[in-house]
């Protein structure tokens with residue numbers, strides 16, 4: 170058993186795949202972790218079996234992971250809250266926390282996306298709901314839950330403007346199998362984690378259509394150019410997007426079939442309707458929630474995102490995936506990198 174870090178116990182909110190995997194990863198370092206989920210029957214089952222049979226069957230909980238069912242009591246008594254619910258439930262979770270949480274308790278989250286109705290970055294929503302004093306951090310980067318649960322090597326990005334919090338959280342989470350890299354660029358980390366999900370849908374579509382490795386590499390690279398342009402226009406540090414939370418997560422999600430966003434694209438490329446593809450995947454697909462909001466943001470700052478635009482057309486306007494990919498391929502010829510006045514990159 171190691172010495173308890175400053176932020177123990179951690180309360181993990183959201184007993185899905187990622188919340189459970191993170192709870193296990195932190196608990197494996199000997200830290201005390203409480204895992205809470207909204208489904209009381211699932212909590213009772215996990216208490217009894219010491220595993221999350223619904224999302225990560227067969228992986229036993231470490232001894233220092235406890236299942237808790239009293240949300241308010243746990244939120245009042247913990248030293249750190251780590252939220253891992255889908256973006257659609259993020260605001261509701263913050264609103265439930267706000268009245269019970271001490272203003273000094275750090276709140277981090279592993280949710281990737283924007284708020285559904287308002288298209289806000291989650292950091293902005295959290296500041297608004299919890300107040301300016303609450304210490305906040307974002308966890309992002311290339312990380313499939315099943316691999317983290319299996320204790321396979323993983324590296325993630327932790328972002329916060331608060332250097333002290335970054336150090337405390339890194340001390341809490343870092344282990345020989347979970348490497349935690351830190352950054353102050355919260356916006357950059359959020360942009361990468363949000364947009365890569367939309368682009369993974371496009372890579373899945375292309376592969377589902379049987380377009381091959383060349384097309385996939387082109388989509389990843391041109392998708393990266395879209396992320397970079399948006400990041401620059403919104404004021405993030407574009408350097409961040411060439412790290413784990415940007416290109417790292419983009420590569421992971423576009424190329425591996427564990428990705429639910431890619432799975433959705435594959436189903437669409439193989440000819441399923443959007444409704445059937447969503448049903449086939451049957452799990453959280455954040456890119457579907459984020460696509461329209463990302464495009465709206467891009468339009469507001471005058472940034473072109475042709476791949477994101479075609480994904481939106483397929484998801485929400487009934488466009489045929491094959492025609493959409495053709496539209497991308499038929500765009501006018503241009504230079505790959507433009508340096509007309511300084512550093513403008515196309």
Ligand SMILES: NC(=O)c1ccc[n+]([C@@H]2O[C@H](COP(=O)([O-])OP(=O)(O)OC[C@H]3O[C@@H](n4cnc5c(N)ncnc54)[C@H](O)[C@@H]3O)[C@@H](O)[C@H]2O)c1
Pocket residue numbers: 182183184185186187188206207208224253254255256258261262279280281282312313314315452453455
């Ligand atoms: N699964 C991964 O590999 C992975 C990795 C990195 C990041 N993420 C991100 O983590 C977030 C959660 O993803 P996941 O894979 O754990 O999803 P999941 O579908 O496996 O689980 C989501 C969990 O959230 C719960 N939930 C839904 N609405 C809720 C609410 N209102 N209040 C409380 N709980 C609620 C569900 O009951 C479920 O237990 C997403 O934003 C995802 O992009 C996932």
Ligand SMILES: O=P(O)(O)OC[C@H](O)CO
Pocket residue numbers: 281310311312313366369418421422427428429430431453454455
């Ligand atoms: O399964 P996905 O597509 O939601 O991806 C999971 C993680 O975000 C990968 O880093």
